[in-house]
Amino acid sequence: MPSWSSFQPFIPIGLAAGGVYALSGVGMVVLYRATGVLNLAFGAVGAMGALIAWSMINTWHVPGGIAYATCVLFGGVATLLYGMVFGRLLAARDPLVKAAATLGLALLLLGVMNRLWPAQVTRSISLPTDSSGFNVGSVSVVWTQVIAVGFGIVMTIGTAVFLRVTKIGTAMRALADDREITATLGVPVRRVEAAAWFGSGLLSGAAGLLLADLVTLASDALTFIVIFTLSAALIARLRSLAVTFVASIVIGLVDNLIAPITSITNFRDMTPFVLAVAALLFFARGRQYSFARGGIR
Amino acid sequence: MEATGSVTSLRSSLASSVHLRRSEAINLVVVIAVVLFAVLALPSMLSLYWIDTATAAVVYAIVALGLGLLVGRVGMISLGQVAVLALGGWVGAKLLFATSLPYPVALVATGLITMVLGTLIGLPALRVSGLYLALVTLMLAGAITVVLVDTNFPNGGKGFLGYNDISTGTPPSIRRPSIASSDPAFFRYSVIVALLMFLLALWHIRGKPGRAWVAIRQSEPAALAAGVNVTVYKMWAFALASFVTGVAGALLGSSSRVLYAYQFPTSQSIVLFAVVLMGGVYTLWGAVIAAALLQILPGAFTLWGVSNDWATILFGVGVLQVLTTAPAGIAHQFPRDAAKLGKLLFGLARRLAPAGGRAP
Amino acid sequence: MIEISDLTVRFGGVIPLDSMSVTFESGTCGLIGPNGAGKTTFFNVLSGFVAPATGTVRAFGEDLLAMPHYRRARWGLRRTFQTEQAIEELSIFENVAMVHEHSRRSRASRQADVLSAVEFVGLETDPHSRVGTLGVRERRLVEVARAVVGEPKLVLLDEPAAGLPDEETEHLGRVIREIPEHTGALVILVDHDMELVSACCGVTAVLDFGVVIAAGETAEVLRNKDVMRAYLGTEEAA
Numbered sequence: 001m002p003s004w005s006s007f008q009p010f011i012p013i014g015l016a017a018g019g020v021y022a023l024s025g026v027g028m029v030v031l032y033r034a035t036g037v038l039n040l041a042f043g044a045v046g047a048m049g050a051l052i053a054w055s056m057i058n059t060w061h062v063p064g065g066i067a068y069a070t071c072v073l074f075g076g077v078a079t080l081l082y083g084m085v086f087g088r089l090l091a092a093r094d095p096l097v098k099a100a101a102t103l104g105l106a107l108l109l110l111g112v113m114n115r116l117w118p119a120q121v122t123r124s125i126s127l128p129t130d131s132s133g134f135n136v137g138s139v140s141v142v143w144t145q146v147i148a149v150g151f152g153i154v155m156t157i158g159t160a161v162f163l164r165v166t167k168i169g170t171a172m173r174a175l176a177d178d179r180e181i182t183a184t185l186g187v188p189v190r191r192v193e194a195a196a197w198f199g200s201g202l203l204s205g206a207a208g209l210l211l212a213d214l215v216t217l218a219s220d221a222l223t224f225i226v227i228f229t230l231s232a233a234l235i236a237r238l239r240s241l242a243v244t245f246v247a248s249i250v251i252g253l254v255d256n257l258i259a260p261i262t263s264i265t266n267f268r269d270m271t272p273f274v275l276a277v278a279a280l281l282f283f284a285r286g287r288q289y290s291f292a293r294g295g296i297r
Numbered sequence: 298m299e300a301t302g303s304v305t306s307l308r309s310s311l312a313s314s315v316h317l318r319r320s321e322a323i324n325l326v327v328v329i330a331v332v333l334f335a336v337l338a339l340p341s342m343l344s345l346y347w348i349d350t351a352t353a354a355v356v357y358a359i360v361a362l363g364l365g366l367l368v369g370r371v372g373m374i375s376l377g378q379v380a381v382l383a384l385g386g387w388v389g390a391k392l393l394f395a396t397s398l399p400y401p402v403a404l405v406a407t408g409l410i411t412m413v414l415g416t417l418i419g420l421p422a423l424r425v426s427g428l429y430l431a432l433v434t435l436m437l438a439g440a441i442t443v444v445l446v447d448t449n450f451p452n453g454g455k456g457f458l459g460y461n462d463i464s465t466g467t468p469p470s471i472r473r474p475s476i477a478s479s480d481p482a483f484f485r486y487s488v489i490v491a492l493l494m495f496l497l498a499l500w501h502i503r504g505k506p507g508r509a510w511v512a513i514r515q516s517e518p519a520a521l522a523a524g525v526n527v528t529v530y531k532m533w534a535f536a537l538a539s540f541v542t543g544v545a546g547a548l549l550g551s552s553s554r555v556l557y558a559y560q561f562p563t564s565q566s567i568v569l570f571a572v573v574l575m576g577g578v579y580t581l582w583g584a585v586i587a588a589a590l591l592q593i594l595p596g597a598f599t600l601w602g603v604s605n606d607w608a609t610i611l612f613g614v615g616v617l618q619v620l621t622t623a624p625a626g627i628a629h630q631f632p633r634d635a636a637k638l639g640k641l642l643f644g645l646a647r648r649l650a651p652a653g654g655r656a657p
Numbered sequence: 658m659i660e661i662s663d664l665t666v667r668f669g670g671v672i673p674l675d676s677m678s679v680t681f682e683s684g685t686c687g688l689i690g691p692n693g694a695g696k697t698t699f700f701n702v703l704s705g706f707v708a709p710a711t712g713t714v715r716a717f718g719e720d721l722l723a724m725p726h727y728r729r730a731r732w733g734l735r736r737t738f739q740t741e742q743a744i745e746e747l748s749i750f751e752n753v754a755m756v757h758e759h760s761r762r763s764r765a766s767r768q769a770d771v772l773s774a775v776e777f778v779g780l781e782t783d784p785h786s787r788v789g790t791l792g793v794r795e796r797r798l799v800e801v802a803r804a805v806v807g808e809p810k811l812v813l814l815d816e817p818a819a820g821l822p823d824e825e826t827e828h829l830g831r832v833i834r835e836i837p838e839h840t841g842a843l844v845i846l847v848d849h850d851m852e853l854v855s856a857c858c859g860v861t862a863v864l865d866f867g868v869v870i871a872a873g874e875t876a877e878v879l880r881n882k883d884v885m886r887a888y889l890g891t892e893e894a895a
Binding site for chain 2: 698727731737738742745758
C-alpha cells in the first residue's frame with residue numbers, strides 16, 4: 001500500500017474530475033427530470049465543442065476567450081437542436097427509446113469528430129488558469145482544478161435554487177412530476193423543455209472544455225467519460241442534485257486515488273462500471289409491475 | 298356452423314407442429330438458396346481479404362442473432378453482447394489451446410460455459426428492465442472489458458489465464474477444425490455453424506419459449522397471469538443469447554488466429570445495438586443484415602478508401618431513423634426497409650465480385 | 658368458494674383496500690364500486706402483483722396468497738385486464754394455448770381444449786389469425802377464451818365489456834353467465850355496466866374506498882341507498 005504522500009497529488013486531480021462530473025451530472029439529471037431523456041450523448045457534444053474551440057485557437061487563431069465561449073455555446077445550441085427535433089419526435093415514447101436515440105446522436109457525433117479531427121494528431125487545450133496555482137502543503141493545485149470543483153458546487157447549488165425559485169424552474173419540477181397535468185395547467189411545456197435542453201447543453205459544453213483541459217482532448221475518451229457522470233446520476237436515482245454532486249466527487253476521488261495502488265491500478269477503469277451497476281441494482285429493488293410495453297416499441 | 302367446418306379442417310393441419318404458410322415457404326427456399334450459395338459458390342468468388350471479412354460477418358451474424366432475440370422477442374436490451382463475445386473468445390481459445398477436444402465439441406463446450414457465465418453475470422440484471430437493463434448490461438460489459446485488457450486472451454501459455462507475454466515473434470495460432478483449416482474452408486464451416494445457431498433460435502421462437510417471450514415483451518403482468526414464470530424465461534433468453542454468442546466467440550478466435558482485447562471495445566456493443574436495430578429485430582434476416590452492416594460495409598469502405606468514420610455516422614443516423622419512424626412496431630416498417638437495404642447490399646456484392654481477384 | 662378476510666393494502670399514504678372482507682360462494686359474482694374504490698387493486702392482490710399488508714384469501718380451501726404469482730395460473734386462477742392484453746404477435750390459437758401449456762396440463766388434450774374454449778366464447782375467426790389484426794370485440798373474446806381454458810377455478814374479469822357496443826356486451830354477458838356451468842369455476846366480474854352485472858351475476862358486492870359497503874343478491878344491492886350514495890355522492894334525506 002503506497003504511502004499517504006503518493007496519494008496526495010491525486011486528491012486535487014480527483015476533486016477536479018469530480019467537480020466536472022458533478023457539472024455534467026446536474027445537466028443530465030435536470031434534463032431527465034424535465035424531459036424523460038437520459039442524454040447519453042452528453043460527453044460527445046462537449047467533446048465536439050472542445051474540438052471546435054481547439055480549431056479556433058490553433059487553426060484560425062481566434063482569441064482563447066471567444067473560443068471557450070463558443071465551445072460552451074455550441075453545447076447549448078447543438079443539444080437544443082437535437083431536443084427540438086428528436087426530443088419532440090420521440091416525446092411520447094419510453095425512456096429507453098429516448099435514451100437509445102441519444103446513443104444514435106453520440107455515434108453520429110463521434111463519426112463526424114473523427115472525420116473532421118483525425119485521431120492520429122494529439123491535441124490539447126490549455127486554459128489560461130493552468131499556468132498559475134498554489135500549494136497546499138506539498139501538493140500543487142492549479143487554478144483550473146479549483147474552477148472545476150467550484151463550478152461544480154456553484155452549478156449544483158445554483159440549479160437547485162433556480163429550480164425552486166424561478167418560474168421556469170418550478171415548471172421544470174412540475175414537468176418532472178407529472179407531464180400531462182402540467183401541460184393542462186397552461187405551462188408552456190415546449191418553452192420549458194427548450195430551456196432544459198439548452199441549459200443542460202451549455203453545461204455539457206463547459207464540462208467538455210474542462211475535461212479537455214484536465215484529462216484529454218480525444219473524441220473517444222471524452223465521449224465515454226459520460227459513464228462516470230452516468231454512474232453518479234444513477235446513484236442519485238436521477239433525482240437528487242445533492243446526491244449527484246457527492247457521488248460525482250466520490251467517483252472522481254476513488255478513480256484517481258486508485259492510480260498509485262499498483263496492484264489494482266489496472267482495474268481502475270472499472271470504477272465507474274462497478275459503482276454504476278451497484279447503484280442500478282440498488283435502485284431497482286422493490287420493482288413495481290407496469291403495463292408499459294417492453295422493448296423498443 | 299360454418300366455423301366448425303373451418304375449425305375441423307384446421308385441426309388436421311395443426312396435427313403437425315410445423316404448418317407452413319406461403320410466405321414461410323418462400324422464406325425457406327430463399328434461406329436454402331442463400332446458404333447453398335454461400336457454402337458452394339461464394340468462397341471461390343472472393344479474395345482472401347473478403348473471405349476474412351465474410352467470416353467475421355458470419356460470426357457477427359450469430360451475435361446479432363442473439364441480441365435480436367433479446368431485443369425483438371423478449372424486449373430486453375443488452376448493451377453488453379460484445380463483452381459476451383469476448384468471453385466466448387476467451388473460453389474458446391483456452392479450450393482449444395489447453396485441450397485436444399475435437400473442434401465441434403470445443404465449440405459446444407464454449408457455448409455452454411459462456412452460457413453459464415453470461416447467465417450468472419446477467420442474473421442481477423434480470424430484476425431490472427427497460428432503460429436500466431440496458432445501462433446495467435453496458436456497465437457490466439465495460440467492467441468485463443477492463444478485466445480482459447488486464448488478463449489478455451489465452452495464447453498457449455501456461456496457467457489458468459494461459460497467456461504468455463510474448464513480445465517477439467508470432468504468437469501461436471488458435472486452432473481450427475482439421476477438416477476446415479484453410480480460410481475458404483473455415484468460412485464454409487462457419488456458415489454451417491451459423492445455420493445451426495439460427496435453427497436453434499428458430500426452434501425456440503416457434504415453440505413454447507417463443508410464445509412466452511412475446512407475452513413478456515408485451516406485458517409482464519399479462520404473462521404472469523397466464524402462468525408464465527417470467528424470471529425463468531428471461532433467464533432462458535439470456536442463456537440462449539449467451540450460448541450462441543459464445544460459439545461465435547470461439548469461431549472468431551479461430552478465424553483471426555489470435556485475439557486481442559482491443560478487438561472488443563465497449564463502444565462496439567453500442568454499434569452492435571445500432572446495426573441490430575437497423576437490420577430489424579423482428580426477423581431472423583435482420584441479424585444477417587446487421588452483420589453485413591457491421592463487417593461488410595466497413596470492409597467495402599476500406600477497400601474503396603472511404604474512411605470508416607462514415608460507417609459510424611451512418612449507424613448513428615440509422616438509429617435515429619429507426620427509432621423515430623417506427624412508432625407502433627418496427628416489424629411493420631422494417632421488413633420493407635430491410636428488403637431495400639438487402640437489395641442495395643446484394644447490388645454492392647455483385648459489383649465487388651469481379652474485383653475479388655485483387656489483393657486489397 | 659372464495660373467502661377474503663380483512664384484506665388491507667397500503668401504498669405509501671394511500672390505503673386502496675381497508676380491511677376488505679367478503680365471501681363469494683359460487684357462480685358469477687359481481688364486484689362494483691365507484692372509480693378508485695379498489696377493485697383493480699383487489700384483482701392485483703389476487704393475481705399476486707400487489708402484496709397486502711394484512712389479510713387472508715382462501716380459495717377452494719387453499720391459501721391463495723401463499724402461492725407465487727405465476728403458480729396461481731397453474732392452480733386455476735385466470736384473469737382479464739382492463740386494457741385488454743391479448744398478445745398481438747401471436748395467433749388466437751397460440752394465445753389460448755399459452756395459458757394451457759403453462760398450466761401443466763397434458764399436451765394431448767391441448768388442441769381440443771383450446772379449440773373448445775375458442776368455440777365456447779363464440780369466436781368465429783380463423784384461430785390462426787394474429788390477434789393484432791383483430792378488432793376490439795374479437796380481442797376481448799380471446800381474453801375470455803384464455804380465461805376459461807383448461808379447468809380454471811377462479812376467473813377474474815376486469816371490465817371485459819369496456820369499449821364494446823351493446824349487442825357485443827349482451828353476447829359477452831351470455832358467455833360470462835355460462836362460465837361457471839361450463840367450467841365449474843367461480844367468476845368475479847368487475848364492471849361499471851349495471852345491466853351487464855344484473856344480467857350475469859346472482860350476487861354482487863360493492864366496494865367503496867377499499868371497504869365492502871354492501872353484499873348480497875344483485876337486485877337488492879343495486880337498490881341499496883348506501884350504494885347509490887357511493888356512486889352519486891349525494892346525501893339523501895334519510
